[in-house]
Amino acid sequence: MHPRMGHTRLVDDLQVPPCPGAPRGLRVPAAELLEQFSRSSGPGGQGVNTTDSRVQLSLDLSTTSALSDAQRERALGRLAVRLTGTVLTVSASEHRSQLENRNAARRRIVALLRDAVAPATARRATRPTKGSQRRRLEAKTRRSETKQHRRPPRPE
Numbered sequence: 001m002h003p004r005m006g007h008t009r010l011v012d013d014l015q016v017p018p019c020p021g022a023p024r025g026l027r028v029p030a031a032e033l034l035e036q037f038s039r040s041s042g043p044g045g046q047g048v049n050t051t052d053s054r055v056q057l058s059l060d061l062s063t064t065s066a067l068s069d070a071q072r073e074r075a076l077g078r079l080a081v082r083l084t085g086t087v088l089t090v091s092a093s094e095h096r097s098q099l100e101n102r103n104a105a106r107r108r109i110v111a112l113l114r115d116a117v118a119p120a121t122a123r124r125a126t127r128p129t130k131g132s133q134r135r136r137l138e139a140k141t142r143r144s145e146t147k148q149h150r151r152p153p154r155p156e
Contacts, residue, residue, distance in 0.1 A: 014059075014066075016110050021071060021117035028066040028113075034058040035105075037098065054093035057105040062086035067117070075116035088112065 014033060016026035037052035061067065061075050061083070079088055090112065092104035128136075 014106060014110065016066075016113050019114045019118060021074065021119050022114070026066045026071075026113060026117070028059060028064060032059060032064050032066070035102065053096060053098045053101055054091065055098065055101040055105045056089055056091045057102075057109055058087050058089040059109060060087045071117040074119070075113065078116045079112065082112070 013030050014026075014028035016022060016028070018025045034057070036056040036058070038054045038056070039052055061072060061079070063086075064072075067075060076083070076086065082088060088109065090105050090108040092101040092108065095101050095104065
């Protein structure tokens with residue numbers, strides 16, 4: 001880790017509002033979240049070179065007490081491409097203020113967790129309508145006639 005890069009534990013628990021897959025919501029204890037700060041490359045004028053306004057927020061999905069076993073399995077599967085091992089990390093550096101970046105990172109991790117714990121919706125099989133079946137058959141007939149007219153006449 002860079003000597004100037006700071007890291008701290010958060011003071012507030014992370015609240016995920018009720019959603020499909022978590023009807024009572026989720027509460028991630030602050031002790032399970034790790035925040036790291038570094039210099040942001042974004043806007044900031046003279047202060048950009050001196051303030052650690054970029055925020056990285058990390059949560060280990062395999063050890064967090066916020067998820068049930070079913071939620072954990074679903075989240076690990078759905079977020080697999082975003083994980084380093086089992087750790088989910090989000091970054092925020094679009095604001096000048098470290099506080100705003102902290103809030104942005106928290107909002108991102110909440111959105112990711114909400115989507116990850118939602119159960120998969122099964123596709124419900126439906127039948128094509130009579131009108132769509134009729135239009136499909138008419139289109140096939142027209143296409144067939146077009147191709148018939150392209151053929152050279154048969155010798156009789």
